[in-house]
Amino acid sequence: MDWLAHHLGQYNYWVAIFLMMTGFYTVISRGNLVKQIVGLNIFQTSVFILYISLSNVEGGAAPIVREGVKLFSNPLPHVLILTAIVVGVATTALGLALTVRIREAYGSIEEDDIRAKDDAL
Amino acid sequence: MILQNLIALLVIIPLLAAPACLLLPRRLAWGAATLVSAAVFALAALLLWRVQVQGVVSYHLGGWPPPWGIEYRADALNALVALIVAAIGALVMPYARRSVAAEVEERNQAGFYAAYLLALSGLLGITLTGDLFNLFVFLEISSLSSYILISQHRDRRALVAAYQYLVVGTIGATFLLIGIGLLYGMTGTLNMADLAERLPLVDGTRTVYTGFAFIVVGVGIKLALYPLHWWLPNAYTHAPSVASAFLAATATKVAVYVLLRVLFTVFGAEFSFRSAFFHSALITLAAAAIIAGSAMAIVQVNVKRLLAYSSVGQIGYMVLGLAMLSGLGLTAATLHLFNHALMKGALFLALGCVALRLGGCGLHDMKGLGRRMPLTMAAFVIGGLSLIGVPGTVGFISKWYLVLAAIELGWWPLIAVILVGSLLAVAYVWRVVEVAYFQEAEGERCEAPLSMLIPTWILLLANIYFGLDTRLPVTLAQDAALLLTGGNP
Numbered sequence: 214m215d216w217l218a219h220h221l222g223q224y225n226y227w228v229a230i231f232l233m234m235t236g237f238y239t240v241i242s243r244g245n246l247v248k249q250i251v252g253l254n255i256f257q258t259s260v261f262i263l264y265i266s267l268s269n270v271e272g273g274a275a276p277i278v279r280e281g282v283k284l285f286s287n288p289l290p291h292v293l294i295l296t297a298i299v300v301g302v303a304t305t306a307l308g309l310a311l312t313v314r315i316r317e318a319y320g321s322i323e324e325d326d327i328r329a330k331d332d333a334l
Numbered sequence: 335m336i337l338q339n340l341i342a343l344l345v346i347i348p349l350l351a352a353p354a355c356l357l358l359p360r361r362l363a364w365g366a367a368t369l370v371s372a373a374v375f376a377l378a379a380l381l382l383w384r385v386q387v388q389g390v391v392s393y394h395l396g397g398w399p400p401p402w403g404i405e406y407r408a409d410a411l412n413a414l415v416a417l418i419v420a421a422i423g424a425l426v427m428p429y430a431r432r433s434v435a436a437e438v439e440e441r442n443q444a445g446f447y448a449a450y451l452l453a454l455s456g457l458l459g460i461t462l463t464g465d466l467f468n469l470f471v472f473l474e475i476s477s478l479s480s481y482i483l484i485s486q487h488r489d490r491r492a493l494v495a496a497y498q499y500l501v502v503g504t505i506g507a508t509f510l511l512i513g514i515g516l517l518y519g520m521t522g523t524l525n526m527a528d529l530a531e532r533l534p535l536v537d538g539t540r541t542v543y544t545g546f547a548f549i550v551v552g553v554g555i556k557l558a559l560y561p562l563h564w565w566l567p568n569a570y571t572h573a574p575s576v577a578s579a580f581l582a583a584t585a586t587k588v589a590v591y592v593l594l595r596v597l598f599t600v601f602g603a604e605f606s607f608r609s610a611f612f613h614s615a616l617i618t619l620a621a622a623a624i625i626a627g628s629a630m631a632i633v634q635v636n637v638k639r640l641l642a643y644s645s646v647g648q649i650g651y652m653v654l655g656l657a658m659l660s661g662l663g664l665t666a667a668t669l670h671l672f673n674h675a676l677m678k679g680a681l682f683l684a685l686g687c688v689a690l691r692l693g694g695c696g697l698h699d700m701k702g703l704g705r706r707m708p709l710t711m712a713a714f715v716i717g718g719l720s721l722i723g724v725p726g727t728v729g730f731i732s733k734w735y736l737v738l739a740a741i742e743l744g745w746w747p748l749i750a751v752i753l754v755g756s757l758l759a760v761a762y763v764w765r766v767v768e769v770a771y772f773q774e775a776e777g778e779r780c781e782a783p784l785s786m787l788i789p790t791w792i793l794l795l796a797n798i799y800f801g802l803d804t805r806l807p808v809t810l811a812q813d814a815a816l817l818l819t820g821g822n823p
Contacts, residue, residue, distance in 0.1 A: 240501060253504055260511050267519040290518070293467055297511060300474045304504050307478055311485060311497045318490035327494055 225266040232259035244324040246315065250308045257301045264290040264297070336377075340384065341393045341406040341462050344377050344416065345472075348455035355448040363444035364434075367451055368427040371420070374454065378413075378420035382810075385413040392464070400464065401525035407464035410813035411668065415591045416461045418675045422583040423454045425679070429789040430576045433686050437574040438486045446486050450580070452479035457588050466514050466600070467524045469592065470507065473556070477503045480585060483577035484569050492572040502565040506555030513548030516541050529600050537605065546606070549596055557589035559653060560623030563646045567630075570642035575686025578638065582645055583679035587671050590652050594667070598818040603659055616657045621751045623650030628758035632765065637688075638695040640762055641681055644721060647755060648674050654748065655736055662739035664815035665808070670732035672807050673720075676800065677729055680793035681717040684710050687782030687790065697766065702775025704767075710782050711770050713790050718763035720797045723756050727801040731808070 220227075232255055239252025268290035276288035312322055319327050336343065351370040355363045385391055385408050393406040408416070430447075438446050456476025463469050481503070485496035518524055520541050521532040536542055551562075558566040566586075570578045597606040607613045627647030634640040652674070655667030685695055687710040692699050704711045720727035723734075733752060740749045781787075800807050 237505070240505065246497065249501055253501060256505070257508055260508055260515065263512065264515050267515060290515070293515075293518075296467075296471060300471070300478075300507075303478055304474075304500065307481060308497065308500050308504075311481070311493055311500065314485070315490075315493045315497060318493055331491060331494070 225262070225269075229259045229263040229266065232256075232262065235259075246312045246322040246324065247309070250305060250312070253308070254301065254305060257297070257304075261294045261297060261301075264294045337380075337384070339393070340377060340381050341391060341408055342395065344374060344381065344420070345406075345455055345459045345462060347377070348374055348451040348458070352448045352451040352455065355451060356444055358444070360444050363447045364427075364431050367430075367447040370451060371423040371427045371454060374458070375417075375420040375424035378417045378458075381408055382413040382417045384408075385410060386813075401523045401528040404468050405464040405525060405527075406462050407527070408462055410810065410817045411594065412461045412591065414668070414672065414810050414814055415588060416458055418587060418672055419454070419457045419461065419584045422580060422675055422679050423450075425789045425793060426576055426580045426683070429579075429683060429686070429786050432783050432786055433575050433690055436690050437488060437576075439488060442486055446483065446574070449479040449482040449486075450576075452476075453483060453580070453585075457584055460588050461591060464526050465524050466517070466526055466529065470511055470514060473510065473592075474507055476585065476588075477507060477556075480577070480581055483581070484573040486577070487572055487574045489572055491568075492574075495568040495572040499565045499569045502555060506552045506562075509548045509552030509555070511552075513545040513550075513552060516545035516548065520545070526595070526600050530602060533601060533605070546601060550593075553589060553593050553596065556585075557593060557653075558586060558646055558649060560619055560626055560646055560650065563623070563627070563649075566646060567639050567642040570645070570682075571636055571639040575682065575689050578642075579679055579682035579686060582641070582682050583675040586645065586649055587675050590649070590656075590667070590671055593653070594656060594664075594818060597656070598664075603819070607657075607659060613657065616653065617748070620650045620654040620657060621748060623647060623653065624751055624755040625758070628755050628762065631762040632758060634762075635697045636695055637697055637700065637766055638682075638685055640697075640766070641678065641685065644759065644762065645674075645678060647758075648678070648721075651732070651736060651752070651755070654752075655739065658739050658743060658745075659819075660739055660742060661812075661815050661819050662735065662742055664818050665811045666732055666735035666739050668811040668814045669735055669807055672811065673728035673732045673797075673800070676793055676797050677717050677720040677727075680790060680797060681714060681721065683786070683790040683793060684714040684717060687786050688714075690782055690786065691780045697769055700766065700769050701773040702770065704771035705775045706777060706779050707781050709787055710790070713787075713794050714770075715763075715767060716794050716797065718759075718766065720801070722759040722763060725801075726798065728797050728807075729801075731801060731804050735808075 236252045236256030236259060240249050243249050268287040270286045273284045273286040274282045276285040316322050319330055321327060348370055355366055358366055391408040395404040434443055434446055453476050456472045456479060459472030460469055481496045481500045484499060485493050520536045521529055523529055523532055555562045570582055624647050627643050627650060631640045631643035634643060652667045652670050655663045689695050720729040723729040737749055737752055
């Protein structure tokens, strides 16, 4: 029982790992370019959650200086993740822009179709 | 003023110049990018000289002392890598005008130069920063801009290659991010020097091992370490020639640098290679990269793809030198980092000249090209000789040191691997030579313009010069190796 309590007590990490693997699997298994980007997004988001839960201090308040509050969560990972979110947005935007251009050039966003069209040359 | 802020300026100048490139009138974009990369090269040379004279140069961004603020830190290793990046950047730009005009749509050209400057800034940032999270940010800046650079070729396959690279590159960078997060969770710091001090306190915990694994695999993807290399041939083949030359000569080198830095400075060789499994796996993968990369190069019909596979093999040599852990091995790795940038840069530039005239790099189109483009093909042959490791070229020097290091350790099978790799290189360079010189020419003489030939030949002469007078690169590489082994004798 102790073993179970120990592992379930850190369920936030299980959530992060579950999302990570979901996203990663989607990227690997899907042939549709937009779905791959969705997978990539889930994969990145899981890392944001990992960072945010790392920064949590037990019993700590939100890191805003107020009277009577002594214990804060660590704000640094929050800031790091703001940067990583911006990076993620840029990646998604670029990935989708490339997908639009691929659609214009090939008339499809399915990896198999694209490959078939290139091989036909 | 310039001296004080030297390190920061190296990163800031191209970063600020990139949006300026887009705001300027379109025809000025190339001029601005050329000027900026020349200035960056001068600053990088100044930085290396300063590091030689006074030792480590540290810069605190915004005046915040490390480990709270971000520190930029230049030592014998990364000042050298920064100089390589800046030198290739400065050489590629005069070349770019004609090549980019032919390969990139006119309305995208200013954007191409802006993306190039961002990539330059990102690569220099990775090299010079002393902060692990900052390294991730610059890695993403350089990656995002290189996806753009690759996608700009008129050929639609460039789009798919850029997209694939984007997906793989993002996975690699996110792995790195996970690793950095786990290390931060255990130590509470992101500064590399501070991490190196604090990691021994939490040594042996599973979290640190997991972080280590994520970081190594993440960097391995960026490095195109066999078998994580499959994005590289597509990306280099379909990118515009300028982007191929610039990225092949710099991006993988910077990734090798990150691997060296993480394994030797942040974790320390004692921790990194404690696991005999990891050590032997790294050696095996390096040997497999040398053999498989070179063997794959032989069967290619597109010469650009041939060179890309050859890059996969050459990365194997660098990782092999790194995995030897000895002073001599690390010297060989650093030396090859420098030398490979010279030879691959020259070869890709020569191919860019071919692509300009023939509109492609198919082996079958290159029949008798030795007579049609004598200077370009002569450049290709000399670059090829350097790739093989013929005495008198830089390729020989780094392989010589690598073999010496292997003999010192008594690793005889690996000496065989290095030699077989060179023989395979003979085979794939010969295929091009055979087609270009021993088959009938089909068409007129069509030598490339001087603005493209001169940068190509400057790089080639550097190949020969540093192959004969090895004092400068060898001294620099030995300093770097000493620095890496110094902390952990």
